[in-house]
Structure formats: structure tokens, C-alpha cells
Amino acid sequence: MSDLTGKLKNSVLKLPLLILVVSVLVTIGITYNFYQSSKNKDTVRFNNEVAGIQSKIENKVDLCVALLKGGRGFVESTDNLNRQTFANYVKSLELSVNYVGVQGIGYNKIILPGEKESLEAQMKDEGYTDFKLFPESAGSAQQAIIYLEPLNEKNKKAIGFDMSTEKNRREALERARDTGNAAASAKIFLLQEEEGSDRQSGFLIYLPIYKSGSSPLTLADKRQNLIGYIYSPFRSRDFLADVQEDASNSNVALKIYDGDRTSENILIQTDQSQPANFSEQIESKYEAQGDLNVAGRNWIISYSSLPAFAAQSSVGWTPLIFLSGMMFSLLIFGTTYWEASARAEMQKIAAELFELEKQKQNLLEKEQTARQSAEQANKTKDEFIAVVSHELRTPLNAIAGWARILRAEDLSSGTRKLALEKVDKNLRLQTKLIEELLEYSQIISEEVSPEKKPVFFSEVFEFACQQISEPARDKNVEFVKQSELNGHIILGDEEKIKIVLNNLLSNAVKFTDAGGRVEAIAKANNGNIQMIVKDTGKGISPQYIPHIFEIFNQHDNSTTRAYGGLGLGLAISNHIVKLHNGTIEVKSRGEGKGATFIVNLPHQIQ
Numbered sequence: 001m002s003d004l005t006g007k008l009k010n011s012v013l014k015l016p017l018l019i020l021v022v023s024v025l026v027t028i029g030i031t032y033n034f035y036q037s038s039k040n041k042d043t044v045r046f047n048n049e050v051a052g053i054q055s056k057i058e059n060k061v062d063l064c065v066a067l068l069k070g071g072r073g074f075v076e077s078t079d080n081l082n083r084q085t086f087a088n089y090v091k092s093l094e095l096s097v098n099y100v101g102v103q104g105i106g107y108n109k110i111i112l113p114g115e116k117e118s119l120e121a122q123m124k125d126e127g128y129t130d131f132k133l134f135p136e137s138a139g140s141a142q143q144a145i146i147y148l149e150p151l152n153e154k155n156k157k158a159i160g161f162d163m164s165t166e167k168n169r170r171e172a173l174e175r176a177r178d179t180g181n182a183a184a185s186a187k188i189f190l191l192q193e194e195e196g197s198d199r200q201s202g203f204l205i206y207l208p209i210y211k212s213g214s215s216p217l218t219l220a221d222k223r224q225n226l227i228g229y230i231y232s233p234f235r236s237r238d239f240l241a242d243v244q245e246d247a248s249n250s251n252v253a254l255k256i257y258d259g260d261r262t263s264e265n266i267l268i269q270t271d272q273s274q275p276a277n278f279s280e281q282i283e284s285k286y287e288a289q290g291d292l293n294v295a296g297r298n299w300i301i302s303y304s305s306l307p308a309f310a311a312q313s314s315v316g317w318t319p320l321i322f323l324s325g326m327m328f329s330l331l332i333f334g335t336t337y338w339e340a341s342a343r344a345e346m347q348k349i350a351a352e353l354f355e356l357e358k359q360k361q362n363l364l365e366k367e368q369t370a371r372q373s374a375e376q377a378n379k380t381k382d383e384f385i386a387v388v389s390h391e392l393r394t395p396l397n398a399i400a401g402w403a404r405i406l407r408a409e410d411l412s413s414g415t416r417k418l419a420l421e422k423v424d425k426n427l428r429l430q431t432k433l434i435e436e437l438l439e440y441s442q443i444i445s446e447e448v449s450p451e452k453k454p455v456f457f458s459e460v461f462e463f464a465c466q467q468i469s470e471p472a473r474d475k476n477v478e479f480v481k482q483s484e485l486n487g488h489i490i491l492g493d494e495e496k497i498k499i500v501l502n503n504l505l506s507n508a509v510k511f512t513d514a515g516g517r518v519e520a521i522a523k524a525n526n527g528n529i530q531m532i533v534k535d536t537g538k539g540i541s542p543q544y545i546p547h548i549f550e551i552f553n554q555h556d557n558s559t560t561r562a563y564g565g566l567g568l569g570l571a572i573s574n575h576i577v578k579l580h581n582g583t584i585e586v587k588s589r590g591e592g593k594g595a596t597f598i599v600n601l602p603h604q605i606q
């Protein structure tokens, strides 16, 4: 039962645990997958964002270069270029609407020695009353911004400035001149910028203008024919204003380096809004770098994701998904465990019921066996009473018959003698039967051992053999006795031992037909006195052997009727032998094959 309970407990846990392990593994798998795909999505999102910004900047640069080319075309095609025509042209472009971040379009003129005075006079004519070329320089040729539209307060500050006097500007001017293409300057601060918190760095893009009608191919030609530049000044942050519509809420921060990545060279930085600890959250930070050719200069644009970008990421859901999965797994485990326990409990109850049913069946069988043996005992008893009545009546009938004959007057002396003998024989038979009955009731009621005295077994054996030899002879049964004993003693009740020997010998003679043989052997064997009674008589069937020593038991009533007897002798003998701590057993090879009874009684060593 406890084995069963153990097995049930094991099987109760098996399935729920398996389900738990599987669902935890599935949860881990789903969580990992979710995390990976969220990361992938973020990477794609970031790359798209970067590509979008990069192409916007590129387009913007291209647009500005195109704008300058338009300006150059205007200058080249205008015969009588003056401040008014230039201002009208720039005004028609509506820079503040169409070209956000372009501070203006300017014209930078080459002034050969000797042209300075006439230029100043021309400028004054066109309305620049305080026009002055600056800074002062004693060199051969000079340059000056003569127009810069729209001419607001800031732009005014640049009018008259010789840009070739500043290193970064000069480098760009020369490159534009020598290549004939647009050339951007390195990082500069515009003259228009005032010192202060709003001060932005900036850059310029120049486009060379050569003498009208000339198309210089060689470097020398280009230098020779250069008359000026059309250019635009840019404030870096304003330039990017429409690239990132709302920089304060953007997903990506930008840093634009001019040339190489050194902090001094930085053109634009838009990541002011990053929290101090954001860069430590490496997990949620993405970075990328792009190169851009801006009118001959190499810009390096470095991108990094901002908190707003991370906020849109689904990576943050990963722990929640894992927790939900784990909770779901536990829930499934709980319900399957509860189910399995309930099932196991039911199985246990069913097993207990089965066990009870088995016990009930056993009890029923025992009760049936007991009833059957009680019925059998009852039947045996009834049969025994019938046998006893019959056995007692037989000699009585004979006595009554012979007594009636004796009463006749004309009875011959021979008949009288025979009648008396018959009466006497039947009386003895009757007495023997009654003695046997008394003996039985007396012996069977003795539970304790009889009072034991030393008995010379050979004497008892001799006596019993003597008693049987006459009936054997009468029946024409050969009787042989053989004794190896010599003064062997047993402790016991002599009279009772005689009963045993007498029973066995008289049975042997009784159940052996004329011409048969009965053998009685007495010997010492392993500390016992052994008596063997062997006959060649009717034998005993194997089925009857186990019951032969039971009380009221006769193998076959019909046979017994033929042989007479009450069926008590062997039961009495068995009882007596046991009271003497001995054993009695029977062997027979079957019906008609004779029987052997063996009695062992403990030998009293003197």
C-alpha cells in the first residue's frame, strides 16, 4: 500500500514538472526571441533614421550649391550689375522661405591694385556711404564683399571684408578658384556673429566667377581670369534646422566634424538634450558615423540615439514578457499538479476499495471454508453415529438370535455349545466396542501428558504381537515380527502405548485379506524407538492419507462396514503418540498396494 502511495506521489509530480520545464523553456525562448527582434527593429529604426538625416543634409548641401550656381549665372548674365539688381535677384529667391538656414548670398570681388578708389566711389554711389575695405592690406590684389543680400544689420557688418585675409576662408577661396567648383570652408565664425551665448559656428561656400566669355581650363587661366566669387555664409545650427524639425524632441543626436574627429573642429552638436547618465545606458544606445562630401570638404557626421529613441523601443517590454511567461508557467504547473493530485487521490481510494474488496472476498472464502468444514464435521459426526449404532446393533442382534435358539427345549448339545460360543463372542465384541468408545472419550479429553513411567518397549511390543498372532492365524494372514530392541526404555503410559500398538496391528490384519502378510518391526532409530507395521492389504488412496488421523473419519464406509470398526483407532493412536512427544506417519503406494505405519517415540537413555 505504501509502495503504491510512493508511486502515486512520483507520478503526481512527473507530468506537472515536465510541463513546468517545457513552459519555462518556451518562456525563455519567446523572451529571447522578443528581445532579439526588438533589438533588430531598433537597429533598423536607427539606421533608417540615420539614413534619412544623412540624405537630408546631402540634399540641403546640393540645394545650396545649386543656389550659388544660380547666383553665378545671374552675375555672369547681368551686364550692369549693381547693388539694386543683386538685391532684387536675391529677394526674388525668398531665402527665408525656400532656403532655410541660408544667411544670404554674397558677391566677393577681386580688386586689382588701382581699382580700390573707383570701387569705393562706386559703392558710395550705390548707397554704402561708409564703405571701407578691411582689414587694411598693402598686398597686390585684394578681395572684398561688395554685396550681401538680404542686407540686414548683421550682414552689413561683412560688407567690405577681405575674406582672403583669414586662413580658413582663404583656403576655401583658393580651392574654389583653382578647381572652378564650389568650395566649402572649414569651421569659422561669421563676422555677423556677436560674442555671446547664441554665438554659432559656421561655414561658407564659395563658387568662383571668371571673366565673362572665358572658360579657363588650366590653373593659370583660372587664376588669371578670376573676377570674384558668389558665396553663402551659413550658421551651422540654423543650417540643420529643417533637417531635424524638432531637435529638442529628436531621436538622434548629431555631431558634425569638419575633416577629422577632433572636438575643436566640430561644426555642429545637437545633443544638448541628452541626460547626463544616458551615455552610460549602453544597452539602449546606438551609434553610427557617416561621411559627406560638402563642396570639397569631408564632413564626418556622428549619430547617437537619444532617450526619445529608447522610449519608442520595445526592448523594455522584455522583463514583463519574461515575468508573464513565468507566471503563466507556474499557473499551468499549479493546475496540472492539482489535477494530477486529485487523480492520484482517486486512484488511491480506488486501490483501497479494491484492497477492501479483496479482504472481503478472503473473509468470505474463509467463512465458506469454515462453514464447509463445520458441515463436513457435522456430516462426519452423523456418519459416525450411524456407524456406532450399526456396530453396536450387529453383536446385539447376534446375541438376541442365539439367545432365542438357546430357549428351545429340543436343542442338541452341539448346537447349544455353538450358541453359547456365539453369544460369548458377540458379547466380547460388544464389550470391545464399548471399551473403545469409552477409551476414546477418556483419552481425547486428556490434554496434558499422562503420568509417565519407564516402559520396556520390547515387552509391550512382544505383548501386542502375541495378541495379534491368533486373529492373524484365524484369518490366514502371515504375521512376522522382528525386534532389534534389547531393554530399551521409553517414558510413558504403558497401557496407552499398548493401545497404539494394538490399533496398528489389528488394523493391518483387518485390512489384509487371507494369504496376505503383516510385518511388525521394532528398532532404535536416531534417539527414537521406532515401530513399523507393514501390511500387504487394501492400501490407502493418496487423497485419504492427509485425513487418516482425523477423528470420525473412515476412508470408505462401505469398506468399513465390511471390515467393522468405529473409525476411532487411528485418531486415538495419533493423540496418544503426540502426548508422548512422538510422531506417527503413514505410507501407501495406493489402493491394493498395502500400507505402512511408522511410530517414533523418544528413547529414554539410561
Ligand code: ADP
Pocket: 503, 507, 508, 509, 511, 535, 537, 538, 539, 540, 548, 553, 554, 555, 556, 560, 564, 565, 566, 567, 568, 569, 570, 571, 594, 595
Ligand atoms: P477402524 O479401523 O475402526 O475403522 P481406524 O481409526 O483404526 O478405525 O481406521 C480408520 C480407517 O483407516 C479405516 O476405516 C481404514 O479405512 C483405514 N485404515 C487403517 N489402517 C489401515 C491399513 N492397515 N490398511 C488400509 N487401510 C487402513
